[in-house]
Amino acid sequence: MDTANKNEPISSFDSAFPSLQDCPAAQRALDYYLKPGVSETQEHRFFDVNRNISGEEALVHACDLLRCAAATAHExxxxxxxxxxxxxxxxxxxxxxxxxxxxxxxxSYPARQA
Known part of the structure; x- marks a missing residue:
């Protein structure tokens, strides 16, 4: 005796819609949502941090930027x-x-030798 599986999707496929397998826009959307690594490598930033600076230099620069932001907000x-x-x-x-x-x-960084 066959019983209907309630978890099985209803298969009422409408053949009027074309297949999205060959659609570049659908593929980009699937890649964006399902493969986050693909979209991250193609990300273009307006500003970027120089990868050759040290962590300490980046923190010092961040402090300077915050000082400027605080002065602007305070004014x-x-x-x-x-x-x-x-x-x-x-x-x-x-x-x-x-x-x-x-x-x-x-x-936490050691003191610099000048």
């Missing part, structure tokens, strides 16, 4: 009023927290 916050000012100062606070974490990570 903007001084020109605002109300909730916008509070939001701007919260950005300053978050930048200061990140900078403190970066400074702490730089402390």
């Amino acid at each position: 903007s916050a001084n020109r605002l009023e109300g909730s916008s000012r509070d939001l701007a100062f919260s950005v300053v606070h978050m930048i200061d927290l990140v900078k403190a974490m970066l400074d702490r990570s730089l402390d």
Whole structure:
């Protein structure tokens, strides 16, 4: 006695739709979602980090960028009023927290010989 399997998909294939096997757009979409390594290698960045700099140099540069961002946010916050000012100062606070974490990570590097 045959019983219908409730987990089996209903096979009502409509032959009016063409096969997507040979469709380049479908293949790119499948590659993007199912093969993350393929899309990562083809990623083009507007800005990129020089791969020849050390971790310490990258952290120092990140600290400098955060200092500039904090100065910009602080100056903007001084020109605002109300909730916008509070939001701007919260950005300053978050930048200061990140900078403190970066400074702490730089402390783990040995002192440079000048």
